[in-house]
Amino acid sequence: MKIFKRIVLVVIVLLVVAISFNYPKLNIISGYAAKNMASSVFIAHRSPNSVNENDNNVPLIKLAKTEVDSGHKTASSAVFGFMERKAVYREGLGSVLINDTYDHNNIPLRPNREMVKNQLPFPYGNHGKKDTIFSNVDYQQLAKAVNNAFLEPDIKKTRSVLVSYKNEIIAEQYAEGFGPNTPILGWSMTKSVLATLYGILEYQGKLAVDDRVPIAAWKKDGRKNIAINHLLRMQSGLEWEEDYTRISDVTKMFFMESDMTQSQVSKKAIGKPEEIWNYSSGTSNLLSGLLQNYLEDKQAYLNFPYQSLIDKIGMHSMIIETDMANNFVGSSYAWANTRDWAKFGILYLNKGHWNGQQLFSEDWVQYITTPTSGSEGIYGAHFWLNAGGIYPDVPRDLFSANGYEGQYVFVIPSKNLVVVRTGLAEDPIFNVNEFLSEIIGAIR
Structure with missing residues (x-):
């Protein structure tokens, strides 16, 4: 005893x-x-x-x-x-x-949503999907390729897969407990949504990506040379540690800061713009805060993502969460169901054209898919690329929105494909090259 x-x-x-x-x-x-x-x-x-x-x-x-x-x-x-x-x-x-400063009695401003419903099928509406059959698609092989993503569920941990070909759903599958209406956290896929807002503002003539970043404190030193382009490409030269295993810049931002848009602002420059490629969620949240410089007021800021993009293309399930200062957490906190994530990919497949409207310039797609120096061909402007052949059996023109634990919206223009995969395991545990090459192989 x-x-x-x-x-x-x-x-x-x-x-x-x-x-x-x-x-x-x-x-x-x-x-x-x-x-x-x-x-x-x-x-x-x-x-x-x-x-x-x-x-x-x-x-x-x-x-x-x-x-x-x-x-x-x-x-x-x-x-x-x-x-x-x-x-x-x-x-x-x-x-x-x-934290302790939060006022439960305060009622914060909220976005004004315009969720106009129509009787159109996917992708231009939420009224089901077309029954089109493509003669060049081997549906049996496609079904097998999609189902393979759900095998070994304790390892691959796939929650949803959707394959869109020429804007139409040709395959769709969900794990138990998930379905077409289940919102799924995109994590860093949110960064690509955020970048798109800059593409829209540029198309509207409100900014140019080569404009210098409008931060007064930076005008006193070398940071005055940082442009929006440098932030979108993660090439600002600013100090930042993206380490989730310990107390670092990124974990302090997510778990200790009330205003996440300020976490990167005070960081010193450790290099000139374009000298260093350094992935930074702080940079994305800085960009989220900077949006307010191009809009009338806080209400306009909260409305803008929904009115200019999200609700405009019928992604009505999407919500981008805000921090305690009511700024969008543009690095990580967008939720949407799988079909709505696919709509985002289709918008890019169609080069910003959506059901008769042009949301951003066709040149914007060229911009975000141009490899950023120092990234070895894997990164453009808040989008991931296959230009360097990281997926050897997949076309090099693939670009994607990627998120923690294997959230993906893949766009493959040469194949007219958009593929969405969500889950709790990412490459290489979930083999992206194998997954995509099997799907591509089902389309002759």
Whole structure:
């Protein structure tokens, strides 16, 4: 009995030491768990059990115990009772991780949505899909290719696949618990949505990508030479650490900052623009905040993504969540169902043309797909590329919106294809080259 008590005491001491040593990291663990739970429950309408067993069931995050208050639409998480964090859902704005300064009585501005319904089928409406049969598509082979993405579910962890050919759905499949109406977090696919807003503003004549960034503090030093183009290409030369395993620039931004648009602003330049390619979610959120310089006021800012892009192409399931300062988290927090993510890809397949309207210049597609120097052909302007042949059996003209844990919207112009895949595993665990080459092989 004495030996047992000693063992328990040693375990408790070791646990206390481990928690004390990693205490700052608990902000990440409990913060991630609370935020992800609140959004998954109140945006995607999934059960807390499903979120705990799947999304939050990853190393360290699974240590957090999370409770959901459906009445107040909140989720709270803590690790062994330490570092409790709370996320609050706000209608029209999504969920936000809050701190002690959050005013529950404050009613923030919300976007004005224009969800005009029509009787058109996909993609120009939400009234089902066409029954077109293409003679050059081997549907049996295509079905096999799509189904392969769902095999070994504990490894590949695919949630949805949609294949659109010449603007029409030719294959679509979902994992249990997911369907055409289930919003899915795009993570960094949001960056590509954000970039598109700049393409729209440029087409409207409100800016040019070569314009210098309008930040007063930067005019006093070398940062004055940073242009919007440098930010879109992740070539600003600004210091930034994108490390999710510890307390870093990116984790402090997501789990400790009230205004994520300011996280990159104070960073010093460690190189001249175009000298360094450095992927930065802080840069994307900086771009999100800078949008306000080209719009009339805060309400216009909140309306702009929806009125100029999202609702205009019928992506009515999409919501871009905001931070505590009510700025869009343009790096990571857009949710939409799989069909709406496919519409975004189709917009690019059609070079900005949508059902009789031109949303951005055809030249914009050339711009975002031009490889950024230093990226070895894998990155353009807030879009990922296959120009360097990272997927050897897939056409080099492929470009895509990519997100954490394997969220993808692939656009392959030479094949008239848009392919959406969502899940909880990314390349190479989920073999993108194999997945896409099998789909392409089904189209003669």
